[in-house]
Amino acid sequence: MATYKIHKPARTFxxxxxxxxxxxxxxxxxxxxxxxxxxPEDQRKTATVCYPDEVREYPERFRGVHRLTHRADGxxxxxxxxxxxxxxxxxxxxxxxxxxxxxxxxxxxxRYPKVFVIDELRxxxxxxxxxACPCDAIRMDTGVHVPAxxxxxxxxxxxxxxxxxxxxxxSYVTANVRLEPGDPGHxxxxxxxxx
Amino acid sequence: MSxxxxxxxxxxxxxxxxxxxxxxxxxxxxKFSARMQSRVGPTRVGPLGLLQPFADVAKLMSKEDTVPxxxxxxxxxxxxxxxxxxxxxxxxxxxxxxxVVAADLDVGVLWVLAVGSITTxxxxxxxxxxxxxxxxxxxxxxIAQAVSYEVPLVLSAMVPVVLSxxxxxxxxxxxxxxxxxxxxxxxxxxxxxxxxxxxxxxxEANRIPFxxxxxxxxxxxxxxxxxxxxxxxxxxxxxxxxxxxGSAIAxxxxxxxxxxxxxxxxxxxxxxxxVVKTLFLxxxxxxxxxxxxxxxxxxxxxxxxxxxxxxSVGLVLVxxxxxxxxxxxx
Numbered sequence: 161m162a163t164y165k166i167h168k169p170a171r172t173f174x175x176x177x178x179x180x181x182x183x184x185x186x187x188x189x190x191x192x193x194x195x196x197x198x199x200p201e202d203q204r205k206t207a208t209v210c211y212p213d214e215v216r217e218y219p220e221r222f223r224g225v226h227r228l229t230h231r232a233d234g235x236x237x238x239x240x241x242x243x244x245x246x247x248x249x250x251x252x253x254x255x256x257x258x259x260x261x262x263x264x265x266x267x268x269x270x271r272y273p274k275v276f277v278i279d280e281l282r283x284x285x286x287x288x289x290x291x292a293c294p295c296d297a298i299r300m301d302t303g304v305h306v307p308a309x310x311x312x313x314x315x316x317x318x319x320x321x322x323x324x325x326x327x328x329x330x331s332y333v334t335a336n337v338r339l340e341p342g343d344p345g346h347x348x349x350x351x352x353x354x355x
Numbered sequence: 356m357s358x359x360x361x362x363x364x365x366x367x368x369x370x371x372x373x374x375x376x377x378x379x380x381x382x383x384x385x386k387f388s389a390r391m392q393s394r395v396g397p398t399r400v401g402p403l404g405l406l407q408p409f410a411d412v413a414k415l416m417s418k419e420d421t422v423p424x425x426x427x428x429x430x431x432x433x434x435x436x437x438x439x440x441x442x443x444x445x446x447x448x449x450x451x452x453x454x455v456v457a458a459d460l461d462v463g464v465l466w467v468l469a470v471g472s473i474t475t476x477x478x479x480x481x482x483x484x485x486x487x488x489x490x491x492x493x494x495x496x497x498i499a500q501a502v503s504y505e506v507p508l509v510l511s512a513m514v515p516v517v518l519s520x521x522x523x524x525x526x527x528x529x530x531x532x533x534x535x536x537x538x539x540x541x542x543x544x545x546x547x548x549x550x551x552x553x554x555x556x557x558x559e560a561n562r563i564p565f566x567x568x569x570x571x572x573x574x575x576x577x578x579x580x581x582x583x584x585x586x587x588x589x590x591x592x593x594x595x596x597x598x599x600x601g602s603a604i605a606x607x608x609x610x611x612x613x614x615x616x617x618x619x620x621x622x623x624x625x626x627x628x629x630v631v632k633t634l635f636l637x638x639x640x641x642x643x644x645x646x647x648x649x650x651x652x653x654x655x656x657x658x659x660x661x662x663x664x665x666x667s668v669g670l671v672l673v674x675x676x677x678x679x680x681x682x683x684x685x
Contacts, residue, residue, distance in 0.1 A: 177662075178658075182643075182646075182647060185646040185647055186642060186643065186646050188646065189391045189642060189645055189646040190391075190642065192390070192391050192392070192393065193387060193390045193391045193642075196390040196391075196393055197390045205393045206390075206393050206394065206395055207393050207394065208389075208393075208394050208395045210395065210398060
């Protein structure tokens with residue numbers, strides 16, 4: 161029968177007297193006390209964020225509440241293609257598309273969302289809608305949470321609400337260029353005259 | 356009559372000073388422990404959170420005051436009172452300056468040790484009256500701990516008594532003002548006796564790492580499990596008062612109390628010395644509390660009986676020999 165000899169760490173006199181370990185612990189805590197109370201400002205390691213007074217800085221790619229980006233005239237960039245609501249795994253986006261009037265220059269080229277509602281309680285903040293959008297019309301770069309409320313209805317964000325939320329830099333537009341039909345550089349492809 | 360009046364006024368002053376200082380010390384401890392753990396501590400109530408202890412008291416006062424249905428109502432109510440009163444009563448003999456002593460007893464050291472050990476009975480009363488197994492276990496542990504640590508506490512307090520030849524605390528401080536602090540001279544019975552007294556005093560006050568009677572992780576809240584509201588608060592006031600008074604006694608016995616440079620000519624300076632020394636010891640206890648983990652019950656008793664008791668017996672012997680052999684001690 162095989163026997164194993166288990167080597168236990170020897171306990172020295174110092175270990176059993178506890179004193180060296182106690183001294184080590186005391187030095188550690190006093191060092192931290194000095195560092196955080198009297199030491200140089202840049203070496204203090206206070207981890208607390210006093211929440212209502214100071215808010216933790218979110219990372220740059222933090223996915224906050226959605227916003228709908230604006231065109232030059234303030235209308236949504238959204239063309240009601242339904243890519244986002246199709247991509248959404250939580251099915252929290254509801255869009256009712258509508259045609260532009262015949263005298264508007266977008267007529268025949270694209271549609272617009274008559275109703276655009278996001279149920280922020282259903283949303284899982286995966287960011288798929290942002291990935292899916294071909295027009296850079298929906299973004300989650302607001303850097304803020306969905307605010308708290310007492311009523312579930314308040315979390316159904318409609319088009320006006322989504323348009324009223326600025327991005328983290330305070331702007332309602334995006335850096336991507338938007339060309340309206342008729343602008344120089346617009347491909348001029350519409351639903352009747354395709355590729 | 357005038358002595359009675361004087362005792363009453365000083366007693367009132369001392370009790371209120373201890374209670375107020377305990378409140379400030381709670382803030383102090385929370386702030387310092389926060390810094391040690393890289394937190395900020397209380398900041399909301401008052402400047403720097405200074406009014407936090409008072410807010411805590413207001414909160415605890417407004418809480419429901421419950422007594423377990425199957426507990427003993429009289430003992431349950433008496434226990435926190437006894438714990439607090441005993442800690443405060445010990446403060447009566449603390450000499451703050453040569454003149455300011457609420458009661459300058461000839462047997463001051465004996466009084467402190469006797470009254471301080473009644474706290475144990477209060478804790479056991481609380482454990483028994485709660486009719487709760489965690490509380491009872493906490494109370495039993497408290498007895499085991501207090502009975503053990505009483506021995507090195509008394510023996511190490513004997514060292515200054517033997518050296519100075521008096522049991523009056525002001526007498527011991529006067530002796531130190533004529534010689535040196537007992538913790539410094541004679542170094543061999545003095546310094547170890549101070550350390551042992553300090554440790555045993557921490558254990559008597561049930562402070563971490565000796566907080567076996569209320570070990571949260573093992574016994575819920577130990578003897579205070581069933582307590583709520585102001586009764587619960589009284590236990591904590593008692594604990595802090597006990598710690599504070601213990602620090603004051605330790606500084607009077609070993610660190611020269613009010614004695615120091617110029618203290619003989621300016622009595623108020625003596626008060627400053629006394630307060631500084633006491634608060635320094637309190638800071639030490641706070642520091643130790645947030646640095647060490649709780650001892651296991653068997654470790655606790657082993658440290659006491661295998662180390663502290665034999666060493667303190669030896670120290671008393673050395674002190675006696677010192678008095679016999681070295682001329683000019685008395």
